[in-house]
Amino acid sequence: MANNVGIPSGTTISGVELTSVTITGKMDTLIIDPDTEKTKPTHAYGYNDTYELSFEGINTGFQSSTNTAMVLGKTFKLTSVTITATAGDFKKVSGRGVYYPKAT
């Protein structure tokens, strides 16, 4: 499920003026077979829930040492940030990140 959330307030990535942010949520599920014919399973477990972030913006001095992004109050770990194109003095940046809600 993808949700383009615009640029929610409190969303910051140091060194990037954001132009778009998309968050995708996914979860693996485990369904317990009821062992009875024509019966719905009564137990389903969700695990490994993950939120993936992709963003674009204008580079304002991104440092490779920056490895987190704050989105909707959650700290995403950045997995990649690259400069993809140039227009005059401006550079377009795209990046990805990931957030595991149950990680300790």
Added chain:
Amino acid sequence: MRIENKRLAEAFINKSYKVLGLSLKPFSLWHLFLMESAGSPMLQGGQALVRWQDLRWAVSISRSVWPNINWPSGLELAKSLFAMPYPNLYKELYNFNLYLLDHYSIPLIWQKDGDATEQNIDNLGNIVTITTSLVSAGFKLSEVWNMPVGMAYWYFVNTQRLKGAKIDIVSPNEEVAMEKVAKMKQENERTGIKS
């Protein structure tokens, strides 16, 4: 439906202009070609010294209709030199620059590193390439040469897209972000903060 891209809207909606008391035609590919051919200082922003004669010459050129060239006579140049009080040069130059900017609203293009053949409008878009492309798309030669520069670039970029070129135009919200970044840089320079 509202047109979000200000550059696109500006390229197709233009005002009428008078400079040195003379009405100008919309600034066209023909005018641009003539001024570039002559190395007119009018196209160099604030980088060049502009004299009355330069402005008068540019005004005459901007009244031309392809394939004609409306050269000012020596008498007209001399008259313009003596007829106007000198302080007005700045006002007339300012009006001429507004006229250029109004008709030069070309799309901003993202250029991918190492992908210049597909993305770089400077490589694709010299005036004759644009003219040839628009004529092959069905426009008449006279329509193309007399077309305002911004409008011609937008048609050109879209004809290239229809032929399959991958051209990434800077979006309106990216342009807003660029303005914000530019202001931030100016402010940092003013206060001495390094970005």
